[in-house]
Amino acid sequence: MPKISEKGQRMPASPIRKLTPYADKAKQDGKKVYHLNIGQPDIATPEGMLNAIKNIDFKVWAYTPSEGTLSYRKKLTEYYNKLDYNITPEDIIVTTGGSEAITIAMMACLDSGDEVIIPEPFYANYNGFASQGDVVVKPILSYIDNGFALPPISEFEKLITHKTRAIIICNPNNPTGYLYSKEEMEALKQLVLKHDLYLFSDEAYREFCYDGRSFISPMHMDGLEENVVILDTVSKRYSACGARLGCLITKNKELRATALKFAQARLSAGMVEQIAGEAAVDTPDRYFEAVNKEYTSRRNTLVSALNKMDGVYCPNPGGAFYVVAKLPIDNADKFCQWMLECFSLNNETVMMAPATGFYSTPGAGLNEVRMAYVLNNNELEKAMICLDEALKVYPGRTVSSEQLSVGSL
Amino acid sequence: MPKISEKGQRMPASPIRKLTPYADKAKQDGKKVYHLNIGQPDIATPEGMLNAIKNIDFKVWAYTPSEGTLSYRKKLTEYYNKLDYNITPEDIIVTTGGSEAITIAMMACLDSGDEVIIPEPFYANYNGFASQGDVVVKPILSYIDNGFALPPISEFEKLITHKTRAIIICNPNNPTGYLYSKEEMEALKQLVLKHDLYLFSDEAYREFCYDGRSFISPMHMDGLEENVVILDTVSKRYSACGARLGCLITKNKELRATALKFAQARLSAGMVEQIAGEAAVDTPDRYFEAVNKEYTSRRNTLVSALNKMDGVYCPNPGGAFYVVAKLPIDNADKFCQWMLECFSLNNETVMMAPATGFYSTPGAGLNEVRMAYVLNNNELEKAMICLDEALKVYPGRTVSSEQLSVGSL
Known part of the structure; x- marks a missing residue:
């Protein structure tokens, strides 16, 4: 055998x-x-999204461009720019769920043996995606006693080697629910700039912030254009986990071009999902x-x-x-x-x-x-x-x- | 940067x-x-498949089990067993297109530096998927003069090393259209058994055989249960490329369990697609x-x-x-x-x-x-x-x- x-x-x-x-x-x-x-x-799931599925009127269920339809990327740009992300459709690659956004970002940025630092506890499948690419996860403990706040930057510094390529944060956090503060995000910014690292920001839960608190994305911070990769999905935002529709956003043009090659290998994200995703952006407040x-x-x-x-x-x-x-x-x-x-x-x-x-x-x-x-x-x-x-x-x-x-x- | x-x-x-x-x-x-x-x-695309989308009646667009819904896997079993594949729903993992079936099969069977032999010209994205896992592709030239028939087994033998883990065939072939004969399939069987290799059979074009010729799958051959992985998709069969719905089939239980771990990391294939795929099996002859x-x-x-x-x-x-x-x-x-x-x-x-x-x-x-x-x-x-x-x-x-x-x- x-x-x-x-x-x-x-x-x-x-x-x-x-x-x-x-x-x-x-x-x-x-x-x-x-x-x-x-x-x-x-x-x-929002009715508008489900109605978009019920009202499909194509004859051939066809591939879409590997980066996603222009129509959907334009609509997504509307969504993100309302949040002050200041992006264009060219900054987006539509993916099959947030999962694929993570795997493509990892493949484009990290080689076998390269290291990624992640505050733990962290979304368990990061381990799986890292394993797929023989990438080494370097965890930093965060603690339940302070609600799983970002560990001190000095702890990150201790782990950084010549093999460190990226830091992953999930904000608001899965599994802890912790929402990073502006100060924590600012500290991360200085860290990634100092060591020339990628900052992968998994924002699957962006819409879920409580008690009037604001969500801070690295897209809101100047000077990180070459470093930041946003990993996103419609799964939680619209309670549409089974849609398998996400995206990767970066203003780093070389990285975007590299990510596109990985997207081309798998041809296309789902067509019906992109139609539904476009309708979803009009979900009322x-x-x-x-x-x-x-x-x-x-x-x-x-x-x-x-x-x-x-x-x-x-x-x-x-x-x-x-x-x-x-x-x-x-x-x-x-x-x-x-x-x-x-x-x-x-x-x-x-x-x-x-x-x-x-x-x-x-x-x-x-x-x-x-x-x-x-x-x-x-x-x-x-x-x-x-x-x-x-x-x-x-x-x-x-x-x-x-x-x-x-x-x- | x-x-x-x-x-x-x-x-x-x-x-x-x-x-x-x-x-x-x-x-x-x-x-x-x-x-x-x-x-x-x-x-x-068959009307039954499109109507299944238009008639969805769920409220929450939810994850499905990572291996696919039991309902869809049962229906697929019907389809395959009409073709004498003799499988059960437990032999199937539903994937996001044929692309994901290929990447999961590669990850489950091949490590960085391992070798896979593929008659060339071959489906270009095999190169991409191999690159993703740092897998080495060993091509064997086939020739236009004999219609791109399977190269002689002696040519395969020359390439086999201690790092060789698998052979990939695409049958009928993309890009050449060549349909492998029973004799060619039999020769491949002896080869993979002799060297204890996996045989990945990409059957995306199974339904497209002309001039009354029969399609031979390794699933039709005894003794290959531990070696064969079928890679399939609904893309071409039902002209539904944009559905991103495929599957991986193997009777090798250890391999199936390993493939499932990779499937779990990405959580689920598309839910609407599986509903449509189930309807597609009833497409009239x-x-x-x-x-x-x-x-x-x-x-x-x-x-x-x-x-x-x-x-x-x-x-x-x-x-x-x-x-x-x-x-x-x-x-x-x-x-x-x-x-x-x-x-x-x-x-x-x-x-x-x-x-x-x-x-x-x-x-x-x-x-x-x-x-x-x-x-x-x-x-x-x-x-x-x-x-x-x-x-x-x-x-x-x-x-x-x-x-x-x-x-x-």
């Missing part, structure tokens, strides 16, 4: 999806599973206002319920629709699997993503889980009651000094 | 798309351009009969017109919708560009793909072009008249002994 590649053997399984067989089994056994493990919102209000309320429900539980701590994040919470448990992977396999309350249980998969430092995140607040308040409340009860009886519960009362477990 | 990756610098531009700026300029100047450069059929008749007629038009031109030779291929023709020219890249920039007949010209881009041996294919017969007979005839006249006046025409009569050019 021919052998699997070493790359394939090293490739990590998705921490978000690897527990799926246990969830499937739980459902087969008749349990209701609250899915907080994956960023698949329950929010309706009230859609986003309603969504923002809903997510703010859910975040409050979740954070408040979590912090009321014995031994649990959850920061109150400024954006995205995730929280990372610290639980009084020995091992998040074991706990999340146990929730699906061994626990139920009124025949219900909760699926969460073990935070370990979002760290690349071995052993980090062992007592943390990521939860996506993609269910309504009522379901979230029930899920939190379920989690609270589960924590009380979990055999691997770690008992801190404050929790001697549950020492009998 | 941070530097572009070496991989990005090495990445070849698409030979099919790199002349696009010249075609755009010609059109801006008011010329009509006959596009024979790209495999974008003009054939209508009469659709394929009409398409086959149309392509056969076009191939006859093209091959006959080409072979009537002075100094031109074109084999009569058994499948796909391409021909590679030998022209009396010095340099196919220059000629194809010249056609767009400098030539017109009645204000019309022809865009072709220089065959050089389909070879990886330097200097090969210099006097060959690939043409896709994706226009109707009437347009093909006009395009051939245009080409004929162009060849008469092209400054880089090479004059063979038979063509002394045009020596004045």
Whole structure:
């Protein structure tokens, strides 16, 4: 039998999806599973976007230009320039989801053995995309105690070598929900300029900033034109994860030309998606206002319920629709699997993503889980009651000094 | 300015798309351009497939499972088992176009520095996908004189080293249209078994076999279960190139599990496409009969017109919708560009793909072009008249002994 590649053997399984067989089994056994493990919102996709699909009137479902249709790129330019990105359609390459924007950016900027620095916990699939290109991820720990703020720049400086090519940030952050401040972004700017690095800015959750806080993109900062690559997707913005439509934006012309060669190899992004994406840009503001209000309320429900539980701590994040919470448990992977396999309350249980998969430092995140607040308040409340009860009886519960009362477990 | 990756610098531009700026300029100047450069059929997409899009009734455009929806994989199984592939839904991973099936198969099977043998000329983007993974392509020349038949197995044997991991075939072939015989497939089978190699079978053009000839897949051959990876797409089968929907099929369970990890990293293929793809499987036979008749007629038009031109030779291929023709020219890249920039007949010209881009041996294919017969007979005839006249006046025409009569050019 021919052998699997070493790359394939090293490739990590998705921490978000690897527990799926246990969830499937739980459902087969008749349990209701609250899915907080994956960023698949329950929010309706804007009607204008869905109507654009229903109203297609072409006869041939054809390739589009590799960089995306001009029509869609023009419309996207409208969207971004309302946010003061100051771009033209030539700065955009339309991609198959944000995933492809990340892989193309990595391939265009990093060779085998090159290093990318990423504050951790980070979006787990960055590990996968780095593995694909034999790129080395250098993680920098951020800490739950300060809400996963950007680590000090001195920590970045310590990791920079002649092989360092790029820094990736995800803002607002998946998995932590942390929203980077203007000061943090300014510090990153000075760092990438000093060391001539790329700054990959994954802005999938740009629309999800709470409590009146502003989103700062590196596109808002002068002097970074050659360094910045924006990685974007319609998945979360319009609750259209299954559209697989994203884009890469850069003002660096050489990089754009290189990225286009990778885009040409795979020929085209989806045609129907680009038609729908064009319609999506006209989504009325009230859609986003309603969504923002809903997510703010859910975040409050979740954070408040979590912090009321014995031994649990959850920061109150400024954006995205995730929280990372610290639980009084020995091992998040074991706990999340146990929730699906061994626990139920009124025949219900909760699926969460073990935070370990979002760290690349071995052993980090062992007592943390990521939860996506993609269910309504009522379901979230029930899920939190379920989690609270589960924590009380979990055999691997770690008992801190404050929790001697549950020492009998 | 941070530097572009070496991989990005090495990445070849698409030979099919790199002349696009010249075609755009010609059109801006008011010329009509006959596009024979790209495999974008003009054939209508089946109505059932388009209606499936128009009739979507979901509220949330959601991720699908990374391996594709069970519903679509079941339906695909129906399609393949009618062709005697004898597979189950578990053997399939749904991909974003055939392109992604190829990249995932390569990543799962080949590491940086590993070698893949491909008879050339071959689908140009194999070069690109190999570059992405730092995989080394070892080409074996096939020759226009025998219609680009499979090179002798002894030629493959000469190239096999301890780094050889796979052989890629595209059958019926893009760019040559050659349809491999049962004997050729049997020889390949013995070869891959002898050396424990993967056999990647790109079957994008499976439905396009002419003159009553049969298509033979390695899925029809016993004993290759661990070696074969089928790479497929709906792009050509249903004239749905812009759907970006393909799949990878293997009965090798370890390989399937590894491929799934790569599929998980990019989360999901398109949801609407899978709905449409499911409907496509019910496309009536009469659709394929009409398409086959149309392509056969076009191939006859093209091959006959080409072979009537002075100094031109074109084999009569058994499948796909391409021909590679030998022209009396010095340099196919220059000629194809010249056609767009400098030539017109009645204000019309022809865009072709220089065959050089389909070879990886330097200097090969210099006097060959690939043409896709994706226009109707009437347009093909006009395009051939245009080409004929162009060849008469092209400054880089090479004059063979038979063509002394045009020596004045």
